[in-house]
Amino acid sequence: MGPDGIHPQMLRELADVIAKPLSIIFERSWRTAEVPEDWRKANVTLVFKKVKKEDSGNYRTVNLTSIPGKVMEQLILGVINKHVEEKVIGSGQHGFTRGKSCLTNLTAFYDGMTGWADEG
16 A cells, blocks of 8 residues: 555445546646645655665665556556657667567568569
8 A cells, every 4th residue: 555545456446436536636637737745655665685684785665656646657658658659659660669579670671571572
């Protein structure tokens, strides 16, 4: 749970009830470019990584934020990724693009070359 004390399971079970109020909050936040203050708070926890527990460098921090804030982050991330993939990167870019790789790049290149060869 994050600092709001809301358990993710409770949000899942109440999804039908809270979907509309959350969508209103998300929309207002998007339009005003302001995130609710409670969603900016986090519970910070240290997690032990390795070797000596006395060494402070052997811990990493984990920030537990509110679930509605995380949901909104994922929605915004999806919109940004879609925009970047469609308007910035283009279909010819295969590296560092979800669902594409060196193999898909080679396949596209091969298809293009054989198509041109077939056309003469």
